């Protein structure tokens with residue numbers, strides 16, 4: 001029984017855990033949202049400094065990275081394995097650029113910012129990496145929908161499973177309930193052993209849930225560790241902390257108490273109908 | 276009861292569905308694994324044709340796409356928004372290239388192929404797109420592990436839930452089982468109503484599972500449709516086909532039969548101990 | 551069709567009452583009505599100047615504790631041993647464990663089952679189960695003892711012993727109501743009601759002889 | 761401690777047997793041993809030249825179908841109505857539904873419960889339940905009828921009627937084994953075994969008078 005509750009409870013918990021981690025991840029990534037500002041080719045050092053100081057004053061802008069055209073060219077050559085190509089180009093075709101991280105993801109604010117920047121002399125072209133952000137948010141949205149669907153289905157299963165179990169118990173103790181009522185037991189006296197059992201089920205189930213989560217997080221992180229290179233350590237799942245763990249167990253106990261209370265009440269009511 | 280079985284059964288089914296779709300997706304992508312063959316800058320048309328015919332004979336090579344340096348240059352300019360940059364470069368720095376899709380993902384075979392290709396005159400550089408494949412496979416591996424973990428946990432829940440329910444039933448019918456045995460019922464006679472119930476549970480639960488899957492696939496595809504631009508219609512979940520649906524219901528009925536058979540046997544055994 | 555019709559009876563505190571009638575006459579039904587286990591489809595039952603029909607659910611348990619009921623089908627709990635079966639009414643009254651075990655043993659002793667306190671009721675013989683049900687009814691020293699065919703499963707010797715237990719409770723002021731098939735054979739002052747075709751007749755109102 | 765010791769009895773086909781003894785003597789235990797409901801801790805029970813102890817599980821149901829058992833605690837099914845309770849042994853024998861309903865009604869009629877066939881057993885009086893159990897035992901026309909205190913809950917009239925049913929079965933060749941507290945009062949040829957302190961004594965071997 002503990003195992004059923006444990007397993008059932010662990011599934012939405014895993015979902016929550018992943019969601020929690022994913023939204024942390026998304027927060028991390030969101031603020032790395034960038035726009036790229038390409039400057040005109042013939043821009044002077046002074047002009048660049050002027051633009052940079054202007055950008056630094058803007059509250060929407062979090063971080064500025066200036067990339068001289070030579071650096072960009074070197075990078076491109078490495079990227080395309082062009083460095084060793086015979087007959088390389090002597091002249092650098094690339095412009096200087098600012099890569100700017102923003103404090104906001106609000107598309108109106110970003111559009112305004114871009115319009116402002118466009119008026120500045122020396123700025124040739126502005127590219128927003130909006131697609132990438134949108135894509136990521138979409139994926140997270142998908143995950144969120146999935147987890148919530150899964151979570152609510154599983155919580156439904158959990159409630160049904162616990163109350164089914166207590167119903168089984170009240171059926172087994174039907175005679176006991178009937179006899180106790182006949183010789184003058186109050187309803188709360190009759191309910192007491194069932195609610196105790198429900199709370200204990202909740203507690204045991206909660207403990208098992210924590211155990212399952214622990215194992216799954218360990219396994220998951222072992223796997224991601226093996227392929228860490230590709231994700232740069234981004235996907236490391238953090239388990240619930242102590243406070244959250246206690247909250248989980250407490251919730252499970254509450255659910256157990258509730259389910260048993262309702263089932264016991266129903267069992268008593270069933271008998272009351274035939275007085 | 277049907278609902279519990281339905282929900283419980285639908286969860287690993289959703290997992291399977293996604294896995295099925297994901298591995299189809301991965302198959303699609305796997306075989307688009309490419310190597311890029313860059314040619315020397317001063318290569319002649321004849322040499323290109325010679326290399327192409329050589330490549331076409333190789334059984335490991337699935338598809339060859341020749342990209343003249345001009346096309347590559349145009350693309351790069353578009354990509355980097357360089358087209359309109361003042362003072363563009365007159366000379367194209369890029370080489371001609373073959374983009375080759377392979378029939379294999381075996382790293383030894385690919386390494387051999389590359390060594391062979393390197394000996395051909397006119398081939399300057401070979402780049403394998405291995406990282407991207409590896410990354411994708413890793414992600415799929417992760418998903419797979421997740422789904423299998425989830426699936427096995429849920430199947431455990433399913434079995435426990437069904438046999439719990441039947442146990443509840445045998446408890447409710449304990450007197451009936453005892454009396455039937457005492458007046459000469461064979462064990463199979465006693466088991467019959469329980470196994471029927473188990474099979475019906477399985478059938479009803481299976482139907483509900485199909486319903487849940489239908490709704491979830493519709494919702495999922497509605498969501499992905501909204502953000503389709505970013506995935507190019509890649510993530511469209513296909514529901515089980517008729518054959519798979521029938522198999523699912525059949526499996527559920529089998530599980531129901533098995534769980535009820537075992538529970539009924541246990542109930543009879545429990546009574547047999549006190550003859 | 552109503553099982554009992556036109557029933558009218560008054561029981562004074564301390565009475566010894568016998569309810570007789572053939573099988574299916576309605577003895578058990580009458581006893582269940584008196585003890586508020588069943589509600590009448592019409593008519594009223596008045597206990598200590600209170601109409602039981604109007605009693606609310608929360609007061610019912612406290613009313614029931616005044617009754618010691620012996621049911622025709624015993625209603626024992628087959629998942630508890632004899633001791634725990636008899637202890638149940640005392641546990642419901644939330645007595646001290648030491649008090650409980652003392653009084654349970656006294657009750658078991660009275661019905662001759664002290665040596666079986668650790669057995670499960672299912673292993674008891676039919677008559678022993680009946681005696682166990684009697685022990686459970688008397689353990690809480692109720693002011694009204696209601697017994698539905700308490701000696702049906704017992705042989706002469708035990709029947710006499712058990713009846714004497716009931717008489718001794720009656721002697722100390724307990725109201726005792728007993729149903730049986732046959733007219734009672736006792737010299738103690740008692741009333742006998744006979745149920746026949748749903749009608750109640752006061753058969754005898756036997757005064758104390760001595 | 762063994763409930764029964766040194767028991768040795770032989771029952772011929774067609775016998776009418778009474779088992780008497782006080783409450784807790786071991787009557788029910790003996791009847792359960794005879795009908796293979798319980799296994800003896802030592803000793804053997806031979807039925808039609810077969811040692812029941814060595815019977816395997818698959819053969820047991822077919823042995824049991826030869827017995828019509830009336831248990832002291834009735835063992836009725838409280839979630840089926842009277843008709844279905846009596847029909848159960850016939851369903852187990854997989855008879856035709858039309859045959860079943862004819863024979864069930866005949867059996868219910870014999871015990872005076874035909875007008876209650878659609879009632880649930882819980883609404884029956886104690887004596888009616890006992891009669892229902894008797895109907896279930898006789899409906900499959902067993903070759904051996906075993907009744908554990910079948911008339912304990914019945915008044916004189918019904919008791920006589922029921923005993924006459926048993927005697928009529930005995931008349932047509934059925935072996936009848938009945939337990940009771942008191943010695944039987946019948947003029948029909950019968951054997952009476954008395955159990956006392958675990959020992960079995962052949963009290964009477966009454967020959968047919970006439």
Ligand SMILES: Nc1ncnc2c1ncn2[C@@H]1O[C@H](COP(=O)(O)OP(=O)(O)OP(=O)(O)O)[C@@H](O)[C@H]1O
Nearest residue numbers: 553573574575576577578579883884885886887888
């Ligand atoms: N809920 C009910 N529905 C229908 N009939 C009922 C119900 N309860 C009791 N009866 C009927 O009422 C009649 C009286 O039942 P009761 O148990 O009072 O008889 P009794 O006098 O105790 O008989 P016995 O000596 O056999 O125990 C019976 O015929 C029974 O079938």
Ligand SMILES: Nc1ncnc2c1ncn2[C@@H]1O[C@H](COP(=O)(O)OP(=O)(O)OP(=O)(O)O)[C@@H](O)[C@H]1O
Nearest residue numbers: 673674675676677678763783784785786787788789
């Ligand atoms: N499984 C068991 N474990 C221990 N004692 C048992 C078991 N089964 C029966 N007994 C004891 O065996 C004795 C005989 O029981 P049995 O039911 O045969 O008596 P009986 O003659 O039918 O009495 P009654 O007339 O009261 O029904 C009783 O004292 C009972 O407690």
Ligand SMILES: [Mg+2]
Nearest residue numbers: 578622885886
């Ligand atoms: Mg009665």
Ligand SMILES: [Mg+2]
Nearest residue numbers: 675676788832
């Ligand atoms: Mg007995």
